[in-house]
Amino acid sequence: MSMEKKRPQLSLDELHQLKWLLGGALTLLAVSTVFYMDIEAWALMALTIVTTLACMLWPTLPARVPPLVHVLAFPLIVAFFVGDLWLTASPLPAMVRLDMLLLLYRGVSYRQRRDDLQVIVLGLFLIVVAGVLTVSLVFAAQLLVYTGCALAFLLAVTLVSSAEGAASESGKVKNVAPAWAVHADGGRLARRLREVADWRLVVLGSALFAGVVVVSALLFLAIPRFQLENSLFLDRFMAKKSKTGFNDSIKFGDVTDIQQDTSVALSVDVTDRTQFPVSPYWRMLVLDQYDNGTFRLSPVLRRSAFGTERTDTVVHGEARPRLGAAVTWTFYLESGVSRYLPLLGSFEVLRFREPQNFRLGALVNVLALRDEPLTMSAYRVEGFELSASLPDPTFPAAARRREHNIHTGLSVSAEDHAKLDRLTNEITAGAQPGAAEFAQRAIAWLRQNHSYSMSPTLPPGAGDPLVRWAASREAGHCEFFAGALVLLARNAGFAARVVTGFRGGTWNGYSNSFTIRNSDAHAWTEIYDPTAGGWLRADALELPAAAQGADAKTEAALAARSDRSWSARLDSLRVFWYRRIVSFDQRSQLETLKEVKAAAQSSSRRLRDLLTASVDSLKAWLVEPWSLRRGAKFILIVGALLAAGWAVRRHSRDLWQMLVRGGAARRDDPVRADASRWLERLRATSGGPETAGEVVGELQRLRFGARATWREPEQVFHRARLAWRAARSNRRRVSRP
């Protein structure tokens, strides 16, 4: 085979090495999904990563695998899968582990074409499963990288197949290192890749990949959506467990453990940011039963306050509809936070993206999903009642029926009772305050006697730990304060309970959303106020209104909470992902189409207006009286336009030719370069003999003409040299006096 112009090209061995490396990279990318998939496969992942990396670095290693391994591999893997499935009874994790085992095996054996395709499919399975299970932004990045690698890998596979032709790898012995593996050298391959790479191909490849991303985004927007009734969720094939302490019972330290985690727990979009409370409390769970340091949701309250389980996408709350457009709050609750949904208060309507199994505790304002969501859960709430108290008109009657005596019960010893009585007397000073008054006094007393600490110490001794802490002057965290306040209130005769959830958060200035992190986890108290007919929020750790600035409503408060750090930028990406991708549905599709239409219309309108205004101003300028200055200006502008047009006409083709044909080839041509130099010299020496014109023509032919039309370059240069000397001597003679 003969080539007119030869550029360096990867040999077959180098293509094999590149293919091997890309296959390993795909395996590593796919296996790394276990990092955020929450599946017990860490050992397998570590083994696969180490083995694959070793085989990538030393491609001869697979040849050392005993042939017996290849014989037994398939039966062993199948047996492992069956045993795994039988022991764990969780199909999806077992399939993930099976997938990883297959990838591990493919990583330690020389692959043929069908094995390469297996690697791609197995890796894609892992990535898609991880994406579906986590709905994480990492999935998007990982899928993009994986797609790029997979396309490059497939390209390498195709090139190898085409270069090998009939001499394919089929039938090769697996425990003999092929030649490409024996001669593999990463550094040399990198150098060869750099030599072979053409910047125009790299740019084109990048542009094409960007085109793939754009086209896939357009397809994503354009694919028609409709809801099927019998949904299939991968998470059904997994055994579920909660990662957090937001469960039905909380021991001391549970909330504090959550606070150690600074990852995002919740992102909230609101249609009217002025409605945002200065100090938002995101209620999740109400705990009314106390026993020896543990608060829990009592069976009585669970039975009486929560309705029956329903499956629906819409939940109607207790709040009454109000006039005007309702403010819509969109919540993006990260997976593993809780099955109790954070809420700001009672609401009118709550909508899920897809049907959910839930139980609504309307009176306690708690919404519990049946299962712990393993993926991000999005829901939209309209008509929040943002108040520090939660109305509960049924509580007095229920209390009379002794249904809610648990709210007032104290399961402590007589000795602890005596301690609590003493403390209560200190707080009330013998008076009989109302619930609100008592709450204020108790909070003041607690703040006076205890300081805040994330690492509290319980005073030693017998009896109830919370009573011991309350009676001491030790520092404590929110759970101590909230629990002690409940005990003190109940001891004083008020119904009280602990509420867990989040408090505060930060305003993300990039995404214009509210971000609540796990470190914002909080516990506080609610005391029933008979006069108000509802539950008052009492937070011993809440800043006093004066300290917050009572008039610092909404905008200023949000500005104070505004976060513009780098992590906020990442969080904004996450919110964008949730808003535009994960929560994209038929409604969003219609909204997007409307937005696109509106944007197109407004753009065309603006463009039309701009053109009209420009034409009008030009007309007005032209009809103004002409002066010398205006005329010169006009000529200057027209001249500049003509010059620009000429320059474009003159050089655009050359630029384009240089771009597409490679400027280097023409620049490096020594004949053209010499011709260019001689043309410059002859141009500098004017007044040459008559033959100079002929020589210039020949030189121009060498400089710009097709190679086929060239005459002998050396002769042309010789004549050019003679013409140049003649011109130079002529000029000297003329200049001599």
Add this chain to the structure above:
Amino acid sequence: MAGADTSAFRVERSAVGVPRGSADWSGPGSRGPRRRFTWNYFVWSLVWPQRSHRIVPTPAGLVLIGLAMGIGTAAYNSSSNILFITLSLLLACLILSGVLSWLNLRGVSWRLQLAPPFRAGQEAVVALELRNAKNFLPTYGLWFELAARIVADTRDHRPESTWTGRNLDVRKMLAQADAAESRGQLALRSRLDPRGEARLDWVFKPAQRGALRVELASVGSLFPFGFLKKGISTDLRAEVVVWPAPVEYRRHAFAALRRPAGGERVTRAGNGGDLLALRRYETGDSHRLIHWKASARTQTLLVRQDSAESAEGFSLWLQTDAAVWSRPEQFELLVSFCATLAEDLFRAGRLLGVAIDDEPPSPVRRVPDLEAFLDRLAVVRPAGVGGAVPSPREGSFPMRGEGTAPSLNAKQNVMTFAPEGARGVQAYVDGKKAAAT
């Protein structure tokens, strides 16, 4: 006698073997008349393959399609946008695959170059020249399906109906047709650089003599990702004549060879040192044979014709009577034997003239004369089968009226052929056994 070694015998170019359309490039990059751009055509070309293009999914492509369908079903079933994203990406990759495949083939053109002579049973080379007219995009991974088959003479064929063709074994006939066809695949194993050219050689052995048609059946590619096999059927073809296969024969000493009297020279052209005549220059003549003096005098380029050193010469007369050569394989042996003898005698400078059936004899003075005879031998068929039945006059060589023709009848030494048994062929000179296969 050993078989005729024809490999050393170089023939520049067969007159009949010029491939039809060999100078024409075809393919997407050929500069043929371009279709006028219309939006209607453009849109349809995006969704529907062109007439000569065929796209077939490969196993990998089937896996991808199955994967896309599975993910699509799961996406609709679960309303999971993650799955919709994956589905969109898979579909976008398919679109990218189509775009890259189009870019890969764009600007590529090809043509067939045949290098006669082709001989039955000997390796022949068909060159496929490739050209990439793109400015900076190389082309990868093309393959070319080539086929070569003898163009059958259908004069003696008659159309069959379901009634008349009832006893025909169609499968056997199809198998014979397949066997008579040589197929090959050429792969572009390395990169075809932008503005570069490449040449791929297909080596095959023509099974039999005759007019051979070499076709570029299709051009295929799996580029870039191997999902789809794209094939472009082409109508590029070239025809070349395959000369009969050389055969081994044994020579008999025969006493009846008429020798001219001592010193007598036969007036025929040869490689001797004496000037026989002058004639006009013809293409292919060596420049060393030009007679400059005579050319200058006559203002016409004239070349020398030397007399042969040896006076013994033979003339070949091939009689193809179908009644005599009733066995096809024996007839093929006859033709091969005749061709081999012609080449051997010409190389030895002892071939005077040739004739087939009742045609007038043609003198063989130069290589083109011999090539013309071999070309005719390549396509000769038993007389009386689908053609005009000659009236051979056994033992007498047909006369030629032209003045330049040698007076063969006077000298005789005419070599004729007759069957020897059921398989063999015997050559006779003036009725005496001269050689046999």
